[in-house]
Amino acid sequence: MAETWPALGQYVKICDLIILCTTEITDDQPIFKVEEVWKGNYKETDFNKYLQARIPKPNYLPAGLGLHSSRNSHNGQKVVFFFTSTEQKYSGSSTSFDVRDGKLIYAESGNPGMVEEYTLENFKKAIFGFVESQKTNGEQSRD
Numbered sequence: 001m002a003e004t005w006p007a008l009g010q011y012v013k014i015c016d017l018i019i020l021c022t023t024e025i026t027d028d029q030p031i032f033k034v035e036e037v038w039k040g041n042y043k044e045t046d047f048n049k050y051l052q053a054r055i056p057k058p059n060y061l062p063a064g065l066g067l068h069s070s071r072n073s074h075n076g077q078k079v080v081f082f083f084t085s086t087e088q089k090y091s092g093s094s095t096s097f098d099v100r101d102g103k104l105i106y107a108e109s110g111n112p113g114m115v116e117e118y119t120l121e122n123f124k125k126a127i128f129g130f131v132e133s134q135k136t137n138g139e140q141s142r143d
Helices: 008-014 120-136
Strands: 017-026 029-039 078-083 095-098 103-106 116-119
Touching: 008 120, 017 120, 029 078, 029 120, 078 120, 095 103, 103 120, 116 120
Parallel strands: none
Antiparallel strands: 017 029, 017 078, 078 095, 103 116
């Protein structure tokens, strides 16, 4: 059964944090190094205490469940993570998209008309465009 996804611009608007990470395999488990922040500010203290305790080293996402699906990760793979929150701390990511061969698929599990393929560079440009538009229109970000 396919999921319903909002248009990318709508999804970016509700996200507090969007980051590009690089996968590193340690003890046969993936960990994710924060490479670029595309929206918001990455702060370890924005995660709940359980996840803060699982941060392997500075500038990494917490290790373990709640952030990335059980997709097969490999060393050096890029992943884009999206985080939404209310007034609480992050307890996981909203979703993540793996980059394969320089491309990623937005709404990969959605209905066929919703699925959009991007190069990583074009996806980044689209995200930055939506973030800039949000600022230009005076819409408040939650970061």
